[in-house]
Amino acid sequence: MDKNMGKHFCTCEQTECLKHPNNHDEGCDPCIQKNLELGEIPACFWFNISKITGKTDYSVDNFTKFYLDHKNKLDKQNMV
Numbered sequence: 001m002d003k004n005m006g007k008h009f010c011t012c013e014q015t016e017c018l019k020h021p022n023n024h025d026e027g028c029d030p031c032i033q034k035n036l037e038l039g040e041i042p043a044c045f046w047f048n049i050s051k052i053t054g055k056t057d058y059s060v061d062n063f064t065k066f067y068l069d070h071k072n073k074l075d076k077q078n079m080v
Helices: 029-038 043-049 060-079
Strands: none
Touching: 043 060
């Protein structure tokens, strides 16, 4: 098991976040709730597409752009 996954399956590498499942016993709920309130996409979705560093705008609009920018790379990976 990946050391960043800890006691929960979460793939988010932002373990310093108080909402990260490794920092409490409520699973993903606090993170999802925060993201829904802010109109954002959880970081684990971003990490699933590509490594991200220094990201501060987790908005749905920015996620859509990020996804489309990386789509070709994802398509090539899925063909292997």
